[in-house]
Amino acid sequence: MQKTIIEVSHLKMNYYIGEVTVHALRGVNLAIGEGEFIAIMGTSGSGKSTMLNILGCLDKPTSGNYALDGIDVGNLNKNELATIRNEKLGFVFQSYNLLTRTTALENVELPLMYNRKIKSKDRKEMAIEALRSVGLLDRMHHMPNQLSGGQQQRVAIARSLVNDPLVILADEATGNLDTRTSYEIMALFQELNEKGKTIVFVTHEPDIARFTKRSVIFRDGQIQKNQEISDRFNAQEMLANLPVEEDFE
């Protein structure tokens, strides 16, 4: 059995909106091992986004335990959480969230800027390396508005990779992309996973989930299903099989 890097137990999350209490999570137990590729699925309001926020150390649960890489995250203060996010996590968002009028390279460098341990001359090399791994080396001096949606998301992935995180957390990372580009992005994630990266991928599309190794389905703040994907898609093959007419002449 591979090393467990995320362990969540009896996780509960309540929001108080006026007089109403919303139970976003009602006791979730989940363990994620190293090298896994997990899809967190569910309809809107199922609690999957709340789960991602907690996994991403952006939010603290009302009760329950969360251990990331053996660290009890529940006891950390705001600044310690920021350091954890900086050193152990990588984020990919649906809307890319790149800094406008800032080159791809500088966007990728961003997380390293907040890490005092990294010298400024290493920073650039690390960012170039990350861009190379997503195949955008030739675009490193381009601004986000000079890149296509798929390329912007690749820059965002490079940014999530640059600090060599334990886990990459992707939130609907293909949500804004067309089918072909989605497959390309999934191919990149599969490639990264094969190299050993742990990926947690939140999506509501069952098709996209089939590129992952295991799907965890949320419903009403609880895990409804947690199963291996038996008939897994290979993104490269899917891309090859896509009808050609999608490319407009």
Place this chain on the structure above:
Amino acid sequence: MRFSNLIKIALSALLRNKTRSILTMLGIIIGVASVIALLSIGEGSKRSIQNQVSSMGSNMVFVTPQSQVKGGVQMGFSNVQTLTLKDVAAIEANCPSISMVSPEVRGSGQVVYNKNNWPTSIYGCNDKYLAIKKYEVEKGRVFNEREITASAKVCLVGQTVIENLFGKNADPVGQSIRYKSIPFKIIGTIKSKGENTFGQDQDDLILAPYTTVQKRILAITHVQSINASAASEALSQQAVEEITKTLRTQHKLKDSEENDFEVRSQEELVKTFSTISNVLTILLGAIAGISLIVGGIGIMNIMYVSVTERTREIGLRLAVGGKGADILKQFLVESILLSILGGVIGILFGVLIAKIAATLMGWETGIMIQSILLAFTVCTVIGVFFGWYPARKAANLDPIDALRYE
């Protein structure tokens, strides 16, 4: 986050919105420029007034008669005849801080030379008067002791008088002029001193021995005022005290009685003028300072807009590991940069305006390095003060909300 990175981020953020940054800075630029310009103009005018006052004489101390209350009746100035030649002698004898002393009597009337005549003042004084009043002899000589004792009909004339009686550049030494039908022989001319602070022509005068003016023109025995010179500037206050003491003794005043004369020093006069112009300078500076505060509020406003606009950026920075303090610093550096940049440009403009104003008004420029330093410091403080709340708002954002902000 390293400081150099902060500067870099702030600069690129400001460059991203060039027009907005410049307009925001404009508030600070105008504020600083007007503070610098007005303080400099105020300081320049103060200095020029001081220079003019000090050119009136060297460490001068003047004694004038004070109107007295006699039997309940307030006496007018013209009736006051409390100062005498004995007082002058007493001051000379008893006041060690005084280096020179001269009596002064004044008369005014037409002075005539051939067909020309001119209204002017004749001052009766002794030979030290020129040195006390910082007048210099241009041609000829000053009257001597013998001429004073003999009430000789000799005089020195100022440039305005020469111009009007003899024409420009004429040499009147040796000529004779009539003043109230008394002929005076011109034995010297006085170098031009120009107008004084009050626009009074200091060259429109005739100097004659005080004995001559007293006896032959005014027919009086008292003197109208006493001009003296303290040995040094530092001694002028002491000189005032010595003269006061001497004259009280001389006039046999009881302790209960008020002075029947007034002693003032040039230093006091300078101080009085300085106080007036200081008040003016402060007033002008304060008005300009208000525009600086308005400029600061402009910065605050724009920083709030900037924080709101960049909410998602802030969310992202927080998500990838930026701490609240990092975000705070980032926005603070931005607002400080904005205000300092505006401040530097404002200082340049202010100095320029002050120079131009000084040239136009013929003043010397009083640009003080202190006011520039002050403006710079104030700008930094404004940057911190008005940048603090927007920056804190940014730092306290919740990363989840910020990332979802539309």
